[in-house]
Amino acid sequence: MSIFRRNRKWLDQSRQQNIPQKQAKEGLSFDLNSNVQTLQSIYRDCSDVVFHHFNMMGNTRAVLVYIDGLTNIEEVNQHVLAPLISENHHEQVISIDTMREKIPVSQIVEVDKVIEAVEAIANGNPVLLMDGQRQAIIFGLGKWEQRNIEEPTAESVIRGSREGFIESLRVNTSLLRRRIKSPALKMKSLGIGHYTRTEVAIAYIEGLANPDLVEEVTQRVQRIEIDGVLETGYIEEMIEDNPYSPFPQLLATERPDVAAASLLEGRVVILVDGTSFVLVAPITFFVLLQAPEDYYGRYMIGSSIRWLRFLFLVIALLGPSAYVAVLSYHQEMIPTTLLLTIAQSRERIPFPALIEALILEITFEALREAGVRLPKQVGAAISIVGALVIGQAATAAGLASSPLVMVVAITGIASFLLPRYTTGIAIRMLRFPIMILSGILGLLGMMLGVIALVIHLCTLRSFGVPYLSPIAPLKTRELKDVLYRAPWWKMDTRPDPANKGSIFRQSPGQKPNPIKGDEQ
């Protein structure tokens, strides 16, 4: 426990360096100069902070403080400065009420603490300090450069919305709000990160999401004490249930429709400013195997694609392992004709099957990583080289046999069939230990690996929800969205996280049933 306490102490010190606590707690004074001095000492050496001095209505000294680039200067000039300077008023006392009358800006807030003023400035809102006033006035005129809404590249669909989240939290919440217009959609806002002060919003639908769950998520997020949050990954690792697991326990998505669907299932969505990914909690393993298009296409096709995915999940995990195990321990299991062909192609290979498989698999992983990381212009070159390395040239050079090239290629495709990149990558990583196990112990080793994996998956929880539910523990009612995708007129009940409220999400018996026969 002593280590923990030491951490706390260190943390407090760093916070003091950030903003002097004494000043931060202080209220603003009547004296403009002292206020300006306080702010200037806080924003010492900050060249992007502008202190604009002017005379309000000819008689009151005032200072407008804002950060250049985060504020809509045109609007400030036109709608704040222009009316304040030009109009000649006789009133001496300018209260917030008179401001609201004179200045055509919809968001005007009055604050009286230094820390509040600083926060407003940091968020891009200009702050007006006036002589003889204890209050500072904040105008909601923040504006900064942001990306347009684009199609999310990591989760593309053929049928479905093409909108993706962007790096601005407000735009992201608006994308959700546009899909769920009910006021039951709540968004709690928190600031995380001593330096970044990143805004984090926790969205949920009141009445659908379990209040305990919302409370738990809020608490876990609030507990985070960190310098900065630049991506949802920071938060994900700080709030997940099992930190020692390769499997993602929260779903990260770039698609507002996926986030909205999750909200409607009673899940909680965590939005973080500055990243285009949002987190969904709680999830199960099977959620990670669902693609948005499963729900948009026809249900029969959605179901069969789901099964294809299950099959290729197994191949992605066990393909090379099975090859290695069978080829070095259980040759009698291979059909004779195939074994003869394999024997021919392996005749020139100097390595044992395990080494051969490891070489090729690692090469493939390297190629994949290079393909992700390289600039787009070089990408084509990589794919050409990759096709050569894994394939013709490898066989011709006597490094790998052609059956293995085939296995590696299928495994490669299989892991890309998983709709979530994070799941795919976990499976790809786990392939290696299982491969080594099967190289040591044959199929026995492979099964040991699988058993260990299943045990691990069974112990996982995502915000208390068992990772393998509804298969283990079995919830038959929910299998409709796991083993197959039930048609929408059959999806009458909500999945489990929502079970606090009504379990029905639609009225039953909505199967379209047009009258047959006797219409003329």
Next chain:
Amino acid sequence: MIAPSRFRKKILFSLWLAVLPLAGCWDRIEVNDLILITAAALDKPEEDKGVELSIQVFIPRGGGGEMSGMKTEGSGGDENTFVRSAVGVTLADAMAKLQEKLPRRIFWGHNEVLIIGEELAKEGFREHIDFWMRYTEPRERADVFVSKGKAKEILMLIPKIERNSSEVLRELAEMRTGIKVTVKDLAQMLTGESGTAALPWVEKLPSSNEEKDEKKSIGYIYGTALFKKDRMVGWINDRVTRGMLWLRNEIETALITVKPKEAEEGLVSLNLVKSNSQLIPQIQNGKWSMTVKIDTEVDVIQNTTNLEFTNPKFLQEVEKAVAKDIEDRERMALAQAREWNVDIFGFAETFHRKYPQVWKKEKDRWDQIFPEVEVKYETKVKVARLGLSTIGTTKPEEEVKQK
């Protein structure tokens, strides 16, 4: 006990990890360190002691690239196997001797064919089958054959089609024109009630005139070798074998050509669709009899008579003729079996099953009883389809007999 600390847990985990490689891949073997046996042959050695084991070994010609598969696959004629033999006092001993002559480990896992030479078959081979059933590597589902002459010679043949001569035999057995017996079946037959066995009889197909090379031929199944205990007593040709298949309820494909009574000339050929044979034993007043009940469905595939089969009268004629043909075949097989007194039809088991008490007493007398068993035939034939055309296809209408 104190709960293990985190540090101790880590140590335990790494120890556990270290245990894994201790297994040391002890029975790992690469495919290119294996001799893949495709077939084995057992012969009587010249020294007249022990057994001669010959194995047909696949030669993995390492082409490496994708061409290797194409070169050897299906082209046939190309020598991609070789045969090597060794003599030993037992089969296992012979295998050990063979291993001395081969640079790679012998692997029985893909041996799907076992051929027994005629001479050895006549002397008995029971003890060698024990190796097959006991040792872990050989397949109990391997097909067993008996060859005319030396079995080794069949292995040495190089077929035009299929990758080696043993594959030819396996495929032929799979077609079920003759009987198909696996090592497991053989072991069952040898320990069965009647102590008789039947194995497919393999002969070398005489090479055609153009083919000078004597080796470029195949062994093919031409009948059935019959065994009493584990000694071969004789063999029956393919025609009689078919009759035996009907009795054993093993018939799968058959073409029956008959001449119906009504037709002045011409024949009708029919293809077997499905058939079911049933042996019904009966002991009455000490008289043993057996009813062979056969239910058969056939299709017409050729009709050279002038009969119009849409007339049920003619169809019944054909059905009768087919039934008679089947019964004739069965009689022929039974006569042959009685000649050597081998019960290859499983009569003994059926009697045992129905009359266990009687069987217990009479079991030892079976050799005397079997030739005396009265066999009755009840054959039901149904023509299921007349083929694509019902009327005469090649005869003018006036010649076709409608009624």
